[in-house]
Amino acid sequence: MNSYSVERILPLLLKSKGEAEIGVIGKSMNPLLFKGDKVMLAAAEEYEAGDVLVFRYKNGELLIHRLLFVQDGRYFCKGDNSFRLEDLSKEQIFGKVIRVNGKAFCPWPAWKIRLSYAVNRAFFASRYDVKKTKQTNIYKIYQNLILKKEVLTMIYRQNKQMDIIPTDENTVAVFDPDSGDTHFLDETATDILKSLESPCDFETLLARLCEIYDASPEDIRADVEEFLADMAIKKVVEVQ
Structure with missing residues (x-):
């Protein structure tokens, strides 16, 4: 399933079931997430620093990165194994990761x-x-x-x-x-x-x-x- 299809289906799954599962395809969130891992996400009213978010970025790119801080209504995220900082609006966020391969994970201090x-x-x-x-x-x-x-x-x-x-x-x-x-x-x-x-x-x-x-x-x-x-x-x- 390509990013465009996932982007269309995710909101429907989250609305009907409250949760949705997607696969990891990159290494930008190593060592928390590896290629082939399955993550379960859920939408939330508010997101906090340390949450791992699933969001739509530039050119329709679907990313799973960690929220570092919120400033002036903008959400700034970065992959744990990456360097770039992404700047996005709340409307671009599908939800936050709540389980990895069926298991809960500890939030970052x-x-x-x-x-x-x-x-x-x-x-x-x-x-x-x-x-x-x-x-x-x-x-x-x-x-x-x-x-x-x-x-x-x-x-x-x-x-x-x-x-x-x-x-x-x-x-x-x-x-x-x-x-x-x-x-x-x-x-x-x-x-x-x-x-x-x-x-x-x-x-x-x-x-x-x-x-x-x-x-x-x-x-x-x-x-x-x-x-x-x-x-x-x-x-x-x-x-x-």
């Missing part, structure tokens, strides 16, 4: 949405050059944390261009001399940053923190991923 948008901004700054974008610090961290495509061991480190200033016994502030921004870190974030005084890979970082907090890697993994994403966007942490 806010930090993943911010990191995905940061990749798009790196793409823009690289003048829409995919090869250059893939060389940026932000994309490498996105690739490691979101796409899980770590071919070589990625080493995380503090950005030595930043000034780290103690604010009390247990916390620090990080000053960016290029932008003039100051980032105040809480005690946990300070512990993680101090653990990167000696550069290391992600699993080594987890092991160091497990010793500090007497915790298992799975207890703290999500928090450490969020910290690395946030600090990468702020250029406090980089990879080598």
Whole structure:
């Protein structure tokens, strides 16, 4: 069934049954969706950042991409494994994905949405050059944390261009001399940053923190991923 046929049938199915199933044909939503997967969608009154939407884009193209934010009545979406940001109206949206291959999927936390948008901004700054974008610090961290495509061991480190200033016994502030921004870190974030005084890979970082907090890697993994994403966007942490 071509995109034109799907576009005509989807509204009818959603109106009569409340749900509709379509197949995935591309790789722009890897690793959530792969070619051949079946997604169930349903229409909604409102859509929120993190929802995976099915919508009609330019030239009748049918896309399944994630909503990053809504601004002035426009919906801005991006594939998890893509670079381009799509700008669309609510009228172009058929619905949101509620199941993948019959199973519900977990929504993205806010930090993943911010990191995905940061990749798009790196793409823009690289003048829409995919090869250059893939060389940026932000994309490498996105690739490691979101796409899980770590071919070589990625080493995380503090950005030595930043000034780290103690604010009390247990916390620090990080000053960016290029932008003039100051980032105040809480005690946990300070512990993680101090653990990167000696550069290391992600699993080594987890092991160091497990010793500090007497915790298992799975207890703290999500928090450490969020910290690395946030600090990468702020250029406090980089990879080598």
